[in-house]
Amino acid sequence: MTTNHCRPLCFLAVILALAIVPHAASAQSLPTVHKTTLGEMAQATPEVSTEEVVRILASGSEPLLDVRSPEEFAIAHIPGSINLYEKEVELVRQRYPDKATRLVFYCNGPFCGKSKRLSEQLVVLGYTHVRRYQLGLPVWRALGHTVQTDLGGFRYIYQGQRRRTKTAACRTKIRARASSSSPTQRTRHGRLQRKLPARRTGTVAISVERSQT
Numbered sequence: 001m002t003t004n005h006c007r008p009l010c011f012l013a014v015i016l017a018l019a020i021v022p023h024a025a026s027a028q029s030l031p032t033v034h035k036t037t038l039g040e041m042a043q044a045t046p047e048v049s050t051e052e053v054v055r056i057l058a059s060g061s062e063p064l065l066d067v068r069s070p071e072e073f074a075i076a077h078i079p080g081s082i083n084l085y086e087k088e089v090e091l092v093r094q095r096y097p098d099k100a101t102r103l104v105f106y107c108n109g110p111f112c113g114k115s116k117r118l119s120e121q122l123v124v125l126g127y128t129h130v131r132r133y134q135l136g137l138p139v140w141r142a143l144g145h146t147v148q149t150d151l152g153g154f155r156y157i158y159q160g161q162r163r164r165t166k167t168a169a170c171r172t173k174i175r176a177r178a179s180s181s182s183p184t185q186r187t188r189h190g191r192l193q194r195k196l197p198a199r200r201t202g203t204v205a206i207s208v209e210r211s212q213t
Contacts, residue, residue: 045119062102074153086114109136
């Protein structure tokens with residue numbers, strides 16, 4: 001092949017390379033689901049991604065606080081997190097009196113306001129390094145990470161299951177009694193039909209009396 005024929009092919013190869021490289025670079029720069037955050041605007045405290053939470057837990061560089069109720073925490077929580085209920089602001093201040101302490105809060109996901117409310121209160125009190133894992137426990141589980149259940153959580157789930165079983169059994173008994181108390185008869189088509197009690201009227205009463213006399 002002559003040099004004149006090679007030039008168009010080489011030029012085409014260079015153009016394709018220049019077109020492919022920027023797309024590859026932009027694809028690599030896009031954040032993955034593990035690196036993303038909810039991205040809400042006008043919030044008092046910044047967010048952290050799932051990847052950052054994993055790194056924080058591995059390094060132990062700062063506490064990860066579960067600000068849900070003790071019952072919710074016992075049923076399921078991120079392993080390594082600490083339970084401090086959102087309404088116990090004074091307890092948080094006692095545990096972490098240094099207002100420059102780095103703190104990360106999480107709760108029940110994007111639509112849960114517990115971590116927002118607590119972080120806003122601490123910012124008003126002068127805390128300067130408060131962040132939120134606003135994606136929370138639901139997204140943590142959805143991305144394949146494990147959760148931990150305490151003994152109290154197992155007990156709570158077991159007792160709740162027993163209550164639901166007893167309620168279902170009571171409903172079954174009530175329905176069985178109701179169906180057995182109403183006599184049934186077969187129609188000419190072979191279908192079962194409840195037999196309603198006959199109503200006594202004045203005419204029936206008179207006819208009975210006449211028959212007895």
